[in-house]
Amino acid sequence: NKLLLTGGTGFIGRFLVPELLADGWDVVVLSRQNEQAVARVLGHSVKTIRDFNDWPYDEDPAACINLAGEGIMDKRWSLVRKKALRDSRIGLTERLGEWLNQRGARLSVLLSGSAVGYYGTAHGDQPLKEDALAGDDFSARLCADWEAAAAKVPADRLxxxxxxxxxxxxxxxxxxxxxxxxxxxxxxxxxxxQVMPWIHIHDMVAAIVHLLNHQSASGAFNMVAPGAVDNREFTKSLGRAVHRPAIFPAPAFVMRLAFGEGAMLLLEGQRPIPAGLESQGFTFRFPSLPEALSDLL
Ligand code: NDP
Structure with missing residues (x-):
């Protein structure tokens, strides 16, 4: 079965690709980089295309995992940057849909990116299931519009x-x-x-593969561990994991100076709970933060 992966050279993609290959998928990576560069990132060669129209098979892709996008915290959110953050996600997802429509193709399944920033910051630390309302700050609208673009892509399951x-x-x-x-x-x-909704990379990849393979999975899924903690608790656990005191606060105004508007992602949070994944029978290997950090560090 052919699977088209966008953003495959990214953080999540590079851990996901080996699992997809092991799962028997014929993976094609859409990338701005050439095949050699992609192979270097992934540690082995994978079919790579620059444009949807370069799709190398007569057979249509059965599945698509859509993760591409400019790094949200890589640069300050100027107007130009905001446009790049939106175009690299929403624009690319729209082009995916247009290409499939032109081809007369329909995916069996599309897994498309979004973020917990979807919920915005107005919910405080109330636990949020996937049916909670979207926020209306820049990152919430980015997520909501990215999801809306994905909903227009021809696919049996999203x-x-x-x-x-x-x-x-x-x-x-x-x-x-x-x-x-x-x-x-x-x-x-x-x-x-502020709550820090984290997930261990192992569980992130395992959850993606789970959703890909479970026909009953559709709709939105909070990709977060059940054991979300507030920033203070996260800080304590991180300090313990590296055996150092963690007592130097980073005041809000310093974060705003360093990150501009994007500092809101660090200063404010939300408490999504993985209701969707749990109802799909997904089991977390790292449900709590101390275990996750002791495995990672
Ligand atoms: P990365 O930033 O590591 O990788 C994203 C990939 O997107 C890049 O490798 C790049 O691939 C591609 N890309 C970047 N800019 C563009 C562009 N202008 N046009 C087309 N493609 C582009 O992302 P992650 O793996 O960390 O995350 C995947 C998705 O999940 C992202 O969209 C991210 O916003 C979202 N997400 C991630 C979180 C995290 O903690 N990691 C948290 C919440 C959401 P190439 O160079 O091959 O073209």
């Missing part, structure tokens, strides 16, 4: 993966978070009460 903070020591959020902690200079961010 899973929207609302991803939390994916944890791995060498990728994603921990790359920026860990160095001060390792130097004993870590501490809570802002008031520290």
């Amino acid at each position: 899973c929207l993966i609302r991803t939390g903070i994916v944890l791995h020591p060498n990728h994603g959020a921990l790359v920026k978070l860990l160095p001060p902690f390792r130097m004993g200079l870590g501490g809570p961010v802002g008031h520290g009460r």
